[in-house]
Amino acid sequence: MNTALRSTKTGPCAMHACMKLFLRFALGMVAALSLATPVAAATTTVRIVHLELDPDGRYDETRLFFRGLAQPLGRPFAGAEVALREARFVGQAIGVEFALERASGADAKALVAAVERLNKDGVRFFLIDAPGAVVAEVSKAARGRELLLFNVSAPDDALRQAQCQPNLLHTLPNDAMRADALAQFLVSKKWRSVLLLEGPRPEDRLQADAFERAAKRFGLKIAERKPFVLSNDPRQRDQGNVALLTAGADHDVVFVADSDGEFARSVPYRTVRSRPVVGAEGLAAAAWSWAWERHGAPQLNARLEKHAARKMADPDWAAWMAVKAVVEAVVRTQNAPFAALAKYLKGEEITLDGFKGNRLGFRAWDNQLRQPVLLATHNAVIERAPIAGFLHPTNNLDTLGFDQRDSRCAF
Structure with a gap:
């Protein structure tokens, strides 16, 4: 030089x-x-779409006015948003960015059209927030496509049984899991005789049927199963009077199947005998409770409350869990092709942390997320099911809901 x-x-x-x-x-x-x-390296964007029914009567403010134990506190999209924020830096190591989108429709047909359009545009992961009948129709129409649907708000047992689909996964516990959790608790307390009060809605009947199944499974006795009606009609007064409804056969506890929650809130302290109330009021079986204080739960509750200005409820947790499952599968498989990614997500190797103290994963026979169920009042978690002493040959979490031998799901 x-x-x-x-x-x-x-x-x-x-x-x-x-x-x-x-x-x-x-x-x-x-x-x-x-x-x-x-x-x-060039960044790949993994898109997750939150589908919701709009309008959806389950979130009507007039219905949610009393904020019953059996009801959501708001749209679960907030839970999905919190999970996406947590995953902001997770995918950077493999050059993946996660994006959350929102799509709505007035009915199942509109949601099916949205799924088809978005799937053609490359979307493989969908959260669906809709009643059971809509979820069943959308998942059936999407069968055979390269996509996964995560049910975050429909507890219907039929979606895990006769109406199951290979591409439909459930992060929300179903009616059977909740009923089994309550039944285990009642057996542990030696409260073996139950008065079952059932509301007029189809959802009420599903809850009552689920509890009757759980009672038979765990050796409880249904003393009586009585219908109730919330009405101002004098001719139906007897069916809406708590004292009259609870004055029959002796029982240890009252189970109320009331998806609306308006009648259930009037049952505690109005029974003829001094008996605990469970189900829609008193002590409820839930996927989540803002009062859960273990395994990192306070931090999660704080994040949701800061983001949405309300407390976290079951559908919020289920949506948060669904996004976490997608993120975990994408990262662990290095964003593999769809078939490999779906196989991992539904397989035995995946480990999901739901902040409830157990390793979580999906059941192979019905795609239901194994998980503990919290037994909670309005401001305290009393117990976590499975209750100590209820055992299973392979996984104690399978004492809640449909075990493989009970499954009527045929993918």
Whole structure:
């Protein structure tokens, strides 16, 4: 280099040689720098779409006015948003960015159209927030496509049984899991005789049927199963009077199947006998409770409350859990092709932390997320099921809900 610089004084040809050497030196430096600083890989965006029915009577403010134990506190999209924020930096190691979108429709047909359009655009993961009948129709229409649907708000047992689909996963516990959790608790307390009060809604009947099944499974006795009606009609007064409804056969506890919650809130302290109330009021079986204080739960509750200005409820947790499951599967499989990713997500190797103290994963026979169920009042978690002493040959969490031998799901 010094020789070349000195030769610049000897004439034009020497100057030309000098420029060639300088350019060669500059190109070498650029190459060296490019090797020392690797170029960032192109980022792939994994899109997650939250589908919801709009309008959806389950979130009607007039219905949620009393904020019963059996009801949500708001749309679960907030739970999905919290999970996405937590995953902001997780995918960077493999060059993946996660994006959350929201789509709504007035009925199942509109949601099916949205799924088809978005799936053609590359979306493989959908959260669905809709009543059971809508979830069943959408998942049936989506069968065979390269996508996964996560049910975050429909507890219907039929979705895990006769109406199950291979691409439909459930992060919300179903009616059977909740009923089994309460039944285990009642057996542990030796409260074996139950008065069952059943509301007029189809959802009430599903809850009552689930509890009757649980009672038979765990050796409880249904003393009576009585219908109630919340009405101002004098001819139906007897069916809406708590004292009259609870004055029959002796019992240890009252189970109220009331998806609306308005009647259930009037049952505690109005029974003829001094008996505990469970089900829709008193002590409820839940996926989540803002009062749960273990395994990192206070931090999660604080994040949701800060984000949505309300407490976390079951569908919020289920949506949060669904996004976490997608993120975990994408990261662990290095964003593998759909078939491999879906296989991992539904397989035995996946480990999901739901902040409830157990390793969580999906059951192979019905795609239901194994999980503990919290037994909670309005402001305290009393117990976590499975209750100590209720055992299973392979996984004690399978004492809640449909075990493989009970499954009528045929993918």
